[in-house]
Amino acid sequence: MAFDVARARRETPGTARVAHLNNAGAALPPSPVTETVIAHLRLEAAIGGYEAAAAAAAQVEATYRAIARLIGCRADEIAVTENATRAWDMAFYAIPFQPGDRILTGHAEYASNVIAFLQVARRTGAVVEVVDDDEHGQLCVSDLRRRLEGQGGRDTRGGDVKLIAITHVPTQGGLVNPAEEVGALAREAGVLFLLDACQSVGQLHLDVQRIGCDFLSATGRKYLRGPRGTGFLYARSSVLDRVEPPFLDLHAATWTAPEHYEMQPGSRRFESWETNYAAKIGLGVAADYALSWGVDAIEARITALAEGLRDRLRAVDGVRVHDQGRRRCGIVTFTVDGLPAREVQRRLAAAGINTSVSYASSARFDLPRRGLPELVRASVHYYNTEDELDRLTNALPAYR
Numbered sequence: 001m002a003f004d005v006a007r008a009r010r011e012t013p014g015t016a017r018v019a020h021l022n023n024a025g026a027a028l029p030p031s032p033v034t035e036t037v038i039a040h041l042r043l044e045a046a047i048g049g050y051e052a053a054a055a056a057a058a059q060v061e062a063t064y065r066a067i068a069r070l071i072g073c074r075a076d077e078i079a080v081t082e083n084a085t086r087a088w089d090m091a092f093y094a095i096p097f098q099p100g101d102r103i104l105t106g107h108a109e110y111a112s113n114v115i116a117f118l119q120v121a122r123r124t125g126a127v128v129e130v131v132d133d134d135e136h137g138q139l140c141v142s143d144l145r146r147r148l149e150g151q152g153g154r155d156t157r158g159g160d161v162k163l164i165a166i167t168h169v170p171t172q173g174g175l176v177n178p179a180e181e182v183g184a185l186a187r188e189a190g191v192l193f194l195l196d197a198c199q200s201v202g203q204l205h206l207d208v209q210r211i212g213c214d215f216l217s218a219t220g221r222k223y224l225r226g227p228r229g230t231g232f233l234y235a236r237s238s239v240l241d242r243v244e245p246p247f248l249d250l251h252a253a254t255w256t257a258p259e260h261y262e263m264q265p266g267s268r269r270f271e272s273w274e275t276n277y278a279a280k281i282g283l284g285v286a287a288d289y290a291l292s293w294g295v296d297a298i299e300a301r302i303t304a305l306a307e308g309l310r311d312r313l314r315a316v317d318g319v320r321v322h323d324q325g326r327r328r329c330g331i332v333t334f335t336v337d338g339l340p341a342r343e344v345q346r347r348l349a350a351a352g353i354n355t356s357v358s359y360a361s362s363a364r365f366d367l368p369r370r371g372l373p374e375l376v377r378a379s380v381h382y383y384n385t386e387d388e389l390d391r392l393t394n395a396l397p398a399y400r
């Protein structure tokens with residue numbers, strides 16, 4: 001069935017003002033999300049914040065159910081957080097690393113995650129290993145398999161692998177890492193698997209059962225089109241007894257006796273008490289909105305638009321497309337010979353076209369070894385049009 005782009009654009013007022021190709025930064029929210037957030041803020045102003053939260057209790061619960069439907073888990077396996085980084089941190093810092101424990105990651109890993117690996121390695125003596133890429137430039141599954149051999153004490157290189165933590169879709173390129181194959185290996189080896197799905201949720205069909213991850217972190221504002229300052233963590237209920245949140249408060253746990261506390265039974269133990277209720281409710285509306293379009297239809301439309309943009313860009317003299325991976329998504333990265341990426345971005349912005357720039361400093365396992373100090377990133381969403389892609393492509397020759 002044809003994707004109703006006209007309706008998507010009618011329900012996205014921002015599309016009338018700008019060609020928004022910065023959806024991997026923050027997508028334009030649809031009207032139902034914006035109206036929900038504003039309505040709750042008005043309610044808080046009218047009757048008081050605590051009273052408004054009580055009045056909206058059912059909507060808050062609906063957020064957990066919507067996210068659970070979106071990724072195929074139970075509502076009590078979801079924690080709503082203020083961003084993807086905090087969601088990821090709450091899972092990662094909950095793992096009790098010992099000296100020699102190995103953490104396996106990939107070249108596409110997000111900068112904040114790597115900083116956390118390095119901090120924990122320094123503190124605990126855990127060791128970080130970067131799995132090789134394959135010939136497509138994505139995580140090499142056979143190298144991962146090799147590194148997992150000998151789990152359970154037979155490994156000659158030292159300790160066991162405690163965690164596989166990879167980024168599904170990197171911030172700096174259009175590849176989609178083979179999460180399901182990684183999940184199958186993690187399960188076989190009995191190793192915890194943390195998937196950073198920040199850039200994939202909302203644009204790709206995600207099913208945590210098929211992926212086989214123990215934790216999945218995501219943000220609200222990118223492809224999911226939710227409010228800024230929202231994110232969520234999926235934590236599989238069966239692994240909760242192997243980890244402990246790095247900090248607890250009176251929402252994550254109950255002070256049961258002067259010397260005792262008990263953690264929440266489900267994944268809300270990774271949350272904190274105070275939260276932005278308007279944004280939290282808006283996040284649920286965004287998840288429902290994505291479901292109403294159908295994630296398969298969204299994925300098909302975004303993937304096709306992005307391939308179309310890559311084809312257009314490849315046809316422009318002096319423009320190079322840099323996306324890797326056997327499977328690609330809505331993030332398109334390119335450079336223009338002789339012109340810094342930030343200058344390309346600036347000129348496109350002046351022409352009413354939003355893009356962004358990825359720098360080597362936020363992808364040190366990836367961009368420097370590809371000889372790329374920076375890239376222009378044009379990230380498409382289903383509400384973008386072929387005409388917008390033409391506008392971007394037609395603007396570039398004039399910059400050289």
Ligand SMILES: Cc1ncc(COP(=O)(O)O)c(C=O)c1O
Pocket residue numbers: 024083084085086110167169170171196198199218219220230231
């Ligand atoms: C792959 C990846 N992971 C994590 C994040 C962090 O998300 P947030 O800003 O919501 O913490 C980003 C943000 O760009 C990202 O691209």
